[in-house]
Amino acid sequence: MAFTIAPDLATALRRDVVIADIASASVADNQSSSIPALDDESPVLGLIDLDFIERQYAALEVAFSRHAAEKSVLHAVACKAIPLRPILRIYAQLGAGCEVASAGELELAIAAGFAPEKIVFDSPAKTITQLHRALELGVVMNVDNLAELARIDALLNTESTLAETVRLGVRINPQTGAGAISALSTAVESAKFGIGLADAGAREAIIDAFLARPWLTQLHVHSGSQGVSLSLAADGIREVVELALQINEITERAGRGKQITRIDIGGGLPVNFAGEDSVPSFADYRAVLEDQVPELFDFEIVTEFGRSLAAKAGTVLTRVEYAKPMGPRRIAVTHAGVQVATRTAYAPEDWPLRILAYDAEGKPRVPSALIAHDVAGPACFSGDLLATDRMLPELNPGDLIAVPDTGAYHFSSPYSYNLLPRIPVVGYRSGESVASEDDITFEYFMVHRGETVQGVVANAGPARLESYRG
Ligand SMILES: Cc1ncc(COP(=O)(O)O)c(C=O)c1O
Missing domain, CATH: 3.20.20.10 (Alanine racemase)
Incomplete structure (x- = not known):
């Protein structure tokens, strides 16, 4: 018999299974695995629940459906929220339109397969x-x-x-x-x-x-x-x-x-x-x-x-590289900071994010014996924090932290200060229903490869000054 879980709970359960998958792939060091891993080259990943993306778009269609029967409704997904070509393509295939706000977004919408009459240029x-x-x-x-x-x-x-x-x-x-x-x-x-x-x-x-x-x-x-x-x-x-x-x-x-x-x-x-x-x-x-x-x-x-369609599909996953006491708190230094959550780093009061703690095997840490942490990113300024004075189980090097609700305007809109590379983004999908909660298995898809250090260097301008007219 098919096992169904409440949709909102399903999102959290599914995320836990994915994190456990990634944690085991990370220790297995299996280069040919079809499951993504966190390693020294990619110590931070963006994750997108593709089933959630489809479910949330369906919820939007249903909410306006009575109207759609009488008058046309065009749901133009805001490109700025999730400018990732394979994700936009999914929306195009679902029948959505695309709202764009720059020449780049306009051309991306065309490349992702939206018909021009479904593209709205603001x-x-x-x-x-x-x-x-x-x-x-x-x-x-x-x-x-x-x-x-x-x-x-x-x-x-x-x-x-x-x-x-x-x-x-x-x-x-x-x-x-x-x-x-x-x-x-x-x-x-x-x-x-x-x-x-x-x-x-x-x-x-x-x-x-x-x-x-x-x-x-x-x-x-x-x-x-x-x-x-x-x-x-x-x-x-x-x-x-x-x-x-x-x-x-x-x-x-x-x-x-x-x-x-x-x-x-x-x-x-x-x-x-x-x-x-x-x-x-x-x-x-x-x-x-x-x-x-x-x-x-x-x-x-x-x-x-935009945000309401995609935010809850996304999670940033990273590992704690170092952890140390500092004054009244413990600092967990991770690889997720201003490059993936720019607004949180610069305006933390307006953009609080949840931090979920996992052990190195990807098991959720039991929320007991909580202590105050600052969760820091890798960038070279003090404000590069995803959370300040947050009560969490004691974080140690190798533990994982997940930052949910980051599917819109976060890892898809990277900030390149310190030449921190754009992070890889992976989509996951399980399909409709599963026989039991333990049975959920996922297929993983590359949504964006991210940047390599070599790519970042190549993007930092020519080797020497060149003639402007070149
Ligand atoms: C003109 C316009 N439309 C749509 C959006 C998407 O808004 P949201 O992601 O909050 O749904 C924005 C966001 O800035 C916008 O400026």
Whole structure:
């Protein structure tokens, strides 16, 4: 009989089995093993639960499914959260779209197999070359400001064929206020994104822009990422839906029908970094939206979730290289630090991470006799810490530590200070169900090879100064 485990618990159990696998592969020193190992060349790994990736995307689809039956919904996964080609390819195969915010992300989305009409290009700094490329590809684009719109006018005037496939929207800053993390709050009065709706003359200018351009059919809003409550996000969406209704009333009166057909609600569903549960859920968010902005569901919808789709699929696994007493605490020096968890190192209050302790055989350490630790990374500055004053079982060299919830914006967005190499990333998959809890076996896949020391040196510039024009 198939054995099923509660999904959130399953994630933790599955992680434990994988860590035990890796620990035994690490001592076996078997180069041909199909199980990844931690060794001196790769003392830190990124792990991605591929089944979780698929399950969480399915949860998003289900949460919006009632709407999908009536109006189209495009779930454009935020590339910035997990810019790894094989993972993006999985999303493309699941039918997702991809939200991109730079020329590199745009080309990666194409390379990963997303159809242009499922790619949504957001960026506050699009160059004319990038605008031309996006128009030529026929991707969806959210225009950031009126000057960008003027550039698009000019491009369409000189090359009328560019207008054939393009689907364009305008990004609105609803100016509804900040969430808990100011650096990620994009709906404050003076945020750098979009057109500030409450600014003098802005509403009229947006309406005029739509009236003059029948090809503008979408409005976009993204109030922030992590730290923004569901209700605050819904406030921003309500502002934008009301603007869409106002524009549609005018275009209908002019006999042009409802010009705005689609609302892009951005991403931003927060992630629970304090425990295993995936809360709030996509269904919770849908319920808040239905309550606060029921008119949203009269439109087609685009979503741009990133962190909530992938964070809980990811774990950083490393070993303790050294451990020593220092003042009032014990310091465990590991190979995971600022290069994989940059935000935690620089803004630890905003980005706390859990630390899970395992012995060298990959068995979870029993949480007894806890002592205060700082868990440090390898980089050459004191702030390179994943946790400060954290109560953990005494960590010793050779023990393993796992850092869960790192599947988005962590090891996939490396920071290269000290030339710490980009870490290898491995995906694992067990398939649907297993006969018993002890029976779970995994297949492992290379998601990213990481960098070698030689690669890092090769990337540090030419051997000597070369002529600039070269
Ligand atoms: C425009 C836009 N859309 C989507 C996202 C993804 O947000 P999250 O990963 O919090 O879902 C971001 C994140 O910064 C963003 O800026």
